[in-house]
Each structure stands twice: as C-alpha cells, then as structure tokens.
Amino acid sequence: MKITDFLYQASINDPQLRLFEGQYPTEAGMSMNSYVLLDEKIAVLDTVDQAYQEVWLKKIQTILAERKPDYLIVHHMEPDHSACIQAFLERYPDTEVVGNVKTFAMMEAFFGEAIAPCRRIVKEGDQLPLGNHILQFFFAPMVHWPEVMMSYEIKEQILFSADAFGRFGTQQADVNWVEEARRYYYGIVGKYGLPVQNCLKKVADLPIQRICPLHGPLLSETCQQAIDRVALWSRYQAETSGVLIACSSVYGHTLQAAQRLAEKLKEKNVLAEWVDLNRTDVSWAVAKAFQYSHLVCASVTYNGDLFPSMRHFLYHLKDRNFQQRTVAVIESGSWAPNADNRIHALLADCPGLIWPFEKIQIIGAMKAPQQEAIDRLAEQLAQSLAQ
Ligand SMILES: Cc1cc2nc3c(=O)[nH]c(=O)nc-3n(C[C@H](O)[C@H](O)[C@H](O)COP(=O)(O)O)c2cc1C
Ligand SMILES: [Fe+2]
Ligand SMILES: [Fe+2]
Known part of the structure; x- marks a missing residue:
C-alpha cells in the first residue's frame, strides 16, 4: 500500500x-x-x-x-x-x-x-x-x-x-x-x-x-x-485527577463497598471508576491504575492472603514500577482479615506511594459503621483531589 x-x-x-x-x-x-x-x-x-x-x-x-x-x-x-x-x-x-x-x-x-x-x-x-x-x-x-x-x-x-x-x-x-x-x-x-x-x-x-x-x-x-x-x-505521571477502585470479591460484599464508594465520589463530582478484577483483564486494570492519581484496593482475604485477582493485579503494577500515587484500602474477611497487610507488603517497594487514609475493614457484610467509613473516605478522597 x-x-x-x-x-x-x-x-x-x-x-x-x-x-x-x-x-x-x-x-x-x-x-x-x-x-x-x-x-x-x-x-x-x-x-x-x-x-x-x-x-x-x-x-x-x-x-x-x-x-x-x-x-x-x-x-x-x-x-x-x-x-x-x-x-x-x-x-x-x-x-x-x-x-x-x-x-x-x-x-x-x-x-x-x-x-x-x-x-x-x-x-x-x-x-x-x-x-x-x-x-x-x-x-x-x-x-x-x-x-x-x-x-x-x-x-x-x-x-x-x-x-x-x-x-x-x-x-x-x-x-x-x-x-x-x-x-x-x-x-x-x-x-x-x-x-x-x-x-x-x-x-x-x-x-x-x-x-x-x-x-x-x-x-x-x-x-x-x-x-x-x-x-x-x-515519567509514571497520572493523566487524570481521579480514583480507580480495583476490587476483588468472591460473593459480592466487597464489590458492594467498591460500588458505594464510586457512587459517593460521583456525587461529589470526582472522576471515579471501579473495575472488577475477576472480570476485567489485568492489562486494562493496570493501565487505569496508571491513568488515575488515586487508587483504592478493595479485596477479600483469601486463605490468609489476597484473592488471586488482586495479587495478580498488584504483581503487575509492581512489575511496571507503579509509583507516585495515593492509595487506600478496603479489606474484608470473615475470621482473620489480612488483605490490608498483604497489599502494603506487595507494594512496599513502589516509590512515592502515599497512604493517608485509615483502612476500612468489612467483616462479612457492610453495616452502618462501614457505610459511614466509606462515605468518609469519599469525602477525604475528594479533599485530597482538590488540593
Ligand atoms: C477459600 C476462601 C478462603 C478464605 N480465607 C479467609 C481468611 O483467610 N481470612 C478471613 O478472614 N476470611 C477468609 N475468607 C472469607 C472471605 O474473605 C469473606 O467471607 C469475605 O467477606 C468475602 O467477601 P465477598 O463477599 O466480597 O466475596 C475466605 C473465603 C474463601 C471462599
Ligand atoms: Fe512488537
Ligand atoms: Fe517488541
């Protein structure tokens, strides 16, 4: 041609x-x-x-x-x-x-x-x-x-x-x-x-x-x-001031929390999207994590560790020098929640990550305190993005 x-x-x-x-x-x-x-x-x-x-x-x-x-x-x-x-x-x-x-x-x-x-x-x-x-x-x-x-x-x-x-x-x-x-x-x-x-x-x-x-x-x-x-x-710089909520859930309770956070952020006119890591190819999730300035990892605890799709996602982020982002965690579990520890451990070597927010922990399903914590996190993320 x-x-x-x-x-x-x-x-x-x-x-x-x-x-x-x-x-x-x-x-x-x-x-x-x-x-x-x-x-x-x-x-x-x-x-x-x-x-x-x-x-x-x-x-x-x-x-x-x-x-x-x-x-x-x-x-x-x-x-x-x-x-x-x-x-x-x-x-x-x-x-x-x-x-x-x-x-x-x-x-x-x-x-x-x-x-x-x-x-x-x-x-x-x-x-x-x-x-x-x-x-x-x-x-x-x-x-x-x-x-x-x-x-x-x-x-x-x-x-x-x-x-x-x-x-x-x-x-x-x-x-x-x-x-x-x-x-x-x-x-x-x-x-x-x-x-x-x-x-x-x-x-x-x-x-x-x-x-x-x-x-x-x-x-x-x-x-x-x-x-x-x-x-x-x-330069690993964010292109979009906004939030990616990456979620790994088995039965849907953690996903509900991720979706609630996305809705609350949208109400505050914050650019936000959530991805279900079990149903989205990791290459899309990785690209979105680099696009946005803020990342929320929402994961179930699975045999004392992370659910495989979250582990896989974080491995790929680390492998591509993920850095210079603000990160928050929502962890869930039924008897010994441990997702927050594992997320911190997997991203420990990534330079310039900041973790200014308290983790949100869900045992089983969200109840009023977790719903309020999610609404507070939305407010804090909005403030962080406004700076
Ligand atoms: C195979 C398997 C292993 C699990 N391992 C743990 C664990 O080590 N610690 C814990 O607290 N919960 C563990 N759980 C429970 C889930 O983390 C918990 O039920 C969680 O609320 C599920 O959230 P979801 O509805 O978003 O999938 C496990 C669940 C499954 C299916
Ligand atoms: Fe090529
Ligand atoms: Fe090539």
Whole structure:
C-alpha cells in the first residue's frame, strides 16, 4: 500500500487475533507493520510474525514489482517482527541485512550462524543513503528489547519508531488511540520508563512529520500529542485527577463497598471508576491504575492472603514500577482479615506511594459503621483531589 512515492507499507492487519504476546487480549485484533522504501536503493523495514509469512512475502513482491531489495533493516528482533527474515533472504539472497551488533547476535540465536551472510553493522547515528533519501539510526535499548533501534528519514522527516508509539488493534480498528496505546505502553514497556525517556531525548530535536510504528496506525497530525503522551507515561505521571477502585470479591460484599464508594465520589463530582478484577483483564486494570492519581484496593482475604485477582493485579503494577500515587484500602474477611497487610507488603517497594487514609475493614457484610467509613473516605478522597 502506497503512502507516498517513497514510502509503502506491507503491514499485516489481523482482526481475528485475540491474544497478543500470550497475554494481552486484543478485541480489535492487531497489526504487525512492515515498510518498504523505494528510492535508487530499496529498503525493506522489518518482517512480520511467522503466521503471516506467505501473505507478507506476496505484499513485498507486489510493491517491489520487478525490482530487488537492497537492504533489509531489522529494528527489533522480537519474533512478531523478525520471524520471516530467513524466508525473505531465501527469496532475496543478495539483500544486505542492516542491524547493530546485538541484532545479529539475536538473529544467530534464532536462525543459526549462517543467517544473513551479507551484513551491515550500524552504530548510533550512522546514516544509510538510499538516493534522495537518507536513513539515520538511533538506538533505543529496552524500548522493548536490548537490540531495538529506530531510524529517521531526513528528507521526509519520518520516524520509524519500532515498538514505540504502537497500540493494540488493527490499523483500521475504530478504537480510542490513547486508551489502547496506554494499555499497550504499560503492558509492553511500563517497566522501562527511563530507557523510554532516553530514547525520547534523542528524537526531541528532530522535526517529525510522520511516525511509522511496528504496531497500529501511522501517525501524522497527532505526532506531537503522541510524543507528549508517551513522555508523560514514561515519567509514571497520572493523566487524570481521579480514583480507580480495583476490587476483588468472591460473593459480592466487597464489590458492594467498591460500588458505594464510586457512587459517593460521583456525587461529589470526582472522576471515579471501579473495575472488577475477576472480570476485567489485568492489562486494562493496570493501565487505569496508571491513568488515575488515586487508587483504592478493595479485596477479600483469601486463605490468609489476597484473592488471586488482586495479587495478580498488584504483581503487575509492581512489575511496571507503579509509583507516585495515593492509595487506600478496603479489606474484608470473615475470621482473620489480612488483605490490608498483604497489599502494603506487595507494594512496599513502589516509590512515592502515599497512604493517608485509615483502612476500612468489612467483616462479612457492610453495616452502618462501614457505610459511614466509606462515605468518609469519599469525602477525604475528594479533599485530597482538590488540593
Ligand atoms: C477459600 C476462601 C478462603 C478464605 N480465607 C479467609 C481468611 O483467610 N481470612 C478471613 O478472614 N476470611 C477468609 N475468607 C472469607 C472471605 O474473605 C469473606 O467471607 C469475605 O467477606 C468475602 O467477601 P465477598 O463477599 O466480597 O466475596 C475466605 C473465603 C474463601 C471462599
Ligand atoms: Fe517488541
Ligand atoms: Fe512488537
């Protein structure tokens, strides 16, 4: 598919894909993007997942017409982008493969030492002239994997951003970019805020007309908004002053408390939403927890510990460097409630969390004192948000 006279894409859009990387539900499918640059020299940028090999090779062949590719540029060796390298090189054996030292080490690990006999090893800032256009390489280690690099085309000011600036859903999917990009961001690189910031510094001074990520739609008018949004996420800053109430309940009593708190907050015009962790995928709950400034964890005690969905949620938050948020707890139990202790223990290493509110404890079902405590917590949260 032609984007400009120079830029074509051979991307795969799979509306049926329901699980990405073995853990992220993709209700709107997924795209694996690949680009072809046509100039005096021809560069193919990345491949796609194994499942789409034949379709992708056909797309490449159509774009190339009778010409042969000069370069295969490998921005990222994760198999959703690299699985078809061998098949590509069998079809186009004279292609020079462009990557960095780490790229080729990984390529050999996946395909054996004989892979890519014709190699060009690039360093940070190296340029690759294609004719009228020049690609420049910027390393982006840990903006998903250690070998990741981006490239920038100087004339048309295009950033080929690897996994950065991607989102879940096919390119055509009618989804809210920010919602699906946030869930993708925290899922995939949430742990690596500092490497993302380092990478953003490198591209900060570049004029960017277009961002071509490896997943999701190409960006043009919204490049700067996307850069600003990713910068904010990389600093772990809240986007929304408001409250996420994350709830883990077996029989519904704890959920009733969570819902009462949400209603009371809404009455006070506080932005608040609750998620039932048993019925919401953890990737959504994690993204929402990072979006909001305040988090309330409402959990049953389960065999002296937390209910599994709450434990799972907190593990994922911690794994993604959850920090700088205000947290409150509602715990429930029937004989030895212990959820509050476990929540504190699991989040103990998260920097900058503040816990200014008294825990609310429910034995069995809410009664008048707990209802009043919830109403008080709503008031305190509203005050905290007003500061
Ligand atoms: C398998 C299982 C294990 C439990 N373990 C504990 C426990 O260790 N300590 C406790 O106080 N309550 C324990 N409970 C009781 C629940 O925490 C309690 O009934 C709670 O009120 C349930 O809230 P819910 O209606 O929101 O599910 C357990 C319940 C179940 C089903
Ligand atoms: Fe990746
Ligand atoms: Fe990817």
